[in-house]
Amino acid sequence: MKKQRVLINILVCLLALVMAGVSFAQEKKEEKHSHEEDHKFKFAELEKFHELLHPIWHQYYPAKEWTRIRAQGDELLTRKDAIMKVRLRTKAEDKDKVEELRKKFGASVDHLAAVAKSGTDEELQKAVREMHEAFENFAQAVK
Numbered sequence: 001m002k003k004q005r006v007l008i009n010i011l012v013c014l015l016a017l018v019m020a021g022v023s024f025a026q027e028k029k030e031e032k033h034s035h036e037e038d039h040k041f042k043f044a045e046l047e048k049f050h051e052l053l054h055p056i057w058h059q060y061y062p063a064k065e066w067t068r069i070r071a072q073g074d075e076l077l078t079r080k081d082a083i084m085k086v087r088l089r090t091k092a093e094d095k096d097k098v099e100e101l102r103k104k105f106g107a108s109v110d111h112l113a114a115v116a117k118s119g120t121d122e123e124l125q126k127a128v129r130e131m132h133e134a135f136e137n138f139a140q141a142v143k
Contacts, residue, residue, distance in 0.1 A: 073116035
């Protein structure tokens with residue numbers, strides 16, 4: 001009888017662990033899916049830029065890892081240049097607004113790269129914030 005209770009307790013504990021694991025896996029899947037939905041881009045160059053921007057904005061910026069951000073300046077420029085060369089397929093009525101947002105985005109990356117080379121940490125912090133905002137505005141406009 002005592003062995004049966006121990007066995008039942010072990011089985012209940014195992015079942016609880018399995019259920020918790022399934023629940024956790026589902027939450028992670030939904031979180032990943034939500035993030036992917038928020039960041040679907042129309043063209044590869046924008047996706048590639050976002051791949052570089054994501055750790056800068058979500059990891060290095062909050063941790064104030066300015067050296068790591070500074071090291072990304074040249075690559076940000078390279079990826080920005082690729083975006084600037086893309087022929088955008090937008091509605092005629094949206095074309096001027098989208099091009100204006102693309103120019104603002106390009107200028108913000110240029111500014112960040114310049115600040116990354118010779119600016120203060122405070123200037124870099126502001127430049128990263130402005131570049132991220134310009135990217136988000138442009139990316140939203142071309143969705």
